[in-house]
Amino acid sequence: MTTDPFAQFKAVQREAWAIFAPTAAFTTPCAAALVDFAGINRGESVLDVGCGTGVVAITAACAGAHVKGLDLSPALLEFARHNASLLDGEIEFIEGDAEALPYPDAAFDVVLSQFGHMFAPRPDVTIAEMLRVLKPGGRIAFSTWPPELIVGRVFALVGRYLPPPPGAAPPPQWGSPDIIRERLGDAVIDIEFQRDEMRFPTLSPRHYVATMEQTIGPVAKVVATLSDDPARLVQFRRELQELATQSFAHNIICQPFLMTRAVKR
Template sequence: MSQTISTPSADQQLKAKHRAIWASGDYPIMVETFLLPLGPRIVEASGIAAGQRVLDVGAGNGNASLPAAATGARVTAGDLTPELLADGRRRAAVAGLDLEWVEADAEHLPFEDASYDVVMSLIGAMFAPHHQVTADELVRVTRPGGTIALLSWTPGGLVGELFRMMKPFAPTPPPGVQPPPLWGSEEHLRGLFGGRVDFSTVRRDVLEVTAFARPRDFGEHFKANYGPTIAVRANAEREGRAAEFDAAIDDFCDRWNRGTADRARFEMEYLLTIGTRT
């Protein structure tokens, strides 16, 4: 008797790889060390209020979900990576906040059409590989007249340039996969949403990072804790280029340091975009 053996689709394999990348390292410690201020910023800008149904796409461990829940909103935090959701549940329990945590792919959201008053994403949905599919999903689950709120790293800011620096050391991405920092481009966003969202707020700002004494400590933190950097360095090591990668990230940190040699300061530029679904 013959037996048919099913193999994972290319999309399933890609998403499994993404899960593994974000589960590596320690992204929650990065949130606690310097990313924490971003959550309240997007929640305040979105005007989230008690009683609203809110979806946080690419929620991670709840950097935006938790302050949204603290307003009294009914929050669903969705993320591809179970390990980050588990840490989010822990943080919510400590804070005494009640919200729903759901394993959810930004490109295939498991929610009904027009089911949320506010759909937001804080440096989360931008990392889904197919931008148009992701944007279509964000629009689909937002009710007409509802709010779509995005905070994304910009192409020309620190994180955008970090990805540009790492690209020569990374494996070639599958066809159709787009660079995450494009979400920080106003032109790119308007192309993705195609008149379906009336943007009322489009502004650039920076997250100032002063948590590291020496500039290169910033790079060491990324190499130890940030999934994408861990994955790229591992590829560089497989290719015998680990020392070259380390030197490149040291140079990057020296160039982007806006402080001194013994009191580092970095500015991470982002684009905050708030709009109404038409």
Template sequence: MVTQTVGSDGVDVKARLKAIWTAGDYDRFSRYMEAGAREFYERLNVAPGCKLLDVGCGSGQLALLAARDGAEVVGVDIAGNLVERARARARAEGLTARFEEADAEALPFEDARFDVVTSLIGAMFAPQPDRVARELLRVCVPGGMIAMANWTPQGFIGQMFKAVSKFIAPSGMPAPVLWGDEATVRQRLGHGLSELNLTRRQYRFEYPFPPSEVVEFFRLYYGPTNRAFASLDQAGQAHLRKELEEWWTRHNQSGPDCTTVYGEYLEVIGVRV
């Protein structure tokens, strides 16, 4: 279920967000992020047999990790093509994980359904964060875990979004990276949690090609970057490409033929009241 949200410019925000996240090929893009996803997942110590919901699951990078470890997994995402890809990956491995197209602001599950509710760089992009927070809390059992990983405003990816979001962000939508701000997270989730641990961590981006090719990789396969370039004329695209190439080159910690960059995120782990 995907509810309609109309922005201050009169545009259906959800339709625009779906167009962003169905663009490119996030499955291919996310394969370079699997090591960081596993690091985040392993710190959660998910018990075999528990019921886990992954919100904003993409093509299943975290949900499939949990399913392989014996959890009873459901993944949801606003992008139908990614849900189909996650289903195909689960079938190929003989996993029983279930994937559905659904809205993080209106999850189609009864109260207290899941032992663990996760979101790895996913739910942070929904346009109404207070609704997201209510839903994450609602579907989690008392004593259960809510875990998120969200880009911080000041981190590498958070700053990169400044260059991209001005071309694609619906007007009136709160900045997604506010989910990476400690005070904001406490305000949104704290009332529903008996414990809340916030830790800044680094996500390692590593590519076997130079920064200029990383920018092209993002343009082709990462929905927000893909749509940002598509919204510009030739001169605008050249300017954005130059800006992004300089940004990646400045932060590259590898040699000229490879790229290694660290993107800061806020790890959010809470216990439901």
């Protein structure tokens, strides 16, 4: 058996992201945008990688697809199962790793991920797994945060204060079309991109920072790590609030994101 060099890193992620559920509602309209962009059809088999509370999986199921969802966090999967219980039909949600998908080759017509697979440490392993379980002619579609815009810059800030282990790729790289093309390579055809935005209601940039600290695992981890270094914690919060201020207007933080779709050869 091969030992996962990122097992401890993933254990930290599993714990950190458990607090995300209160913010998941803001990702619900984005889920509809991704499902529409992916062109989900009734009867198709769909996998949602990094499904979190199930917003994409459930949206795809409402479009008539047969859906499975996988996430690293058992806490978020409990929310996903509860959300799915309000629907007719069944969605199978299981705990699992995007770098080791527990499904056979060519099992799905569509593989989706909304701000999920991008946090797996090894992009080459992750994309190989997502394409492995996708049927030839099937579609892969995902949403990611561009590195030059607010959420990508937030995660870059987090990485400066709490660097990932050596060999782990920064999540915002998944928001660069050039890098996406390189990672998908010639395993796919017909790559298309589309931008959209998440509108995050908040009373002020300071309120936004407080919400991030309470619901976004990596941000909460930085705050906890800096608890014994008050000066650096003040600086981190100041920098985070400055980023939020640049995107704040009319009690909304506009968070643009990138959607990618491609067809497996």
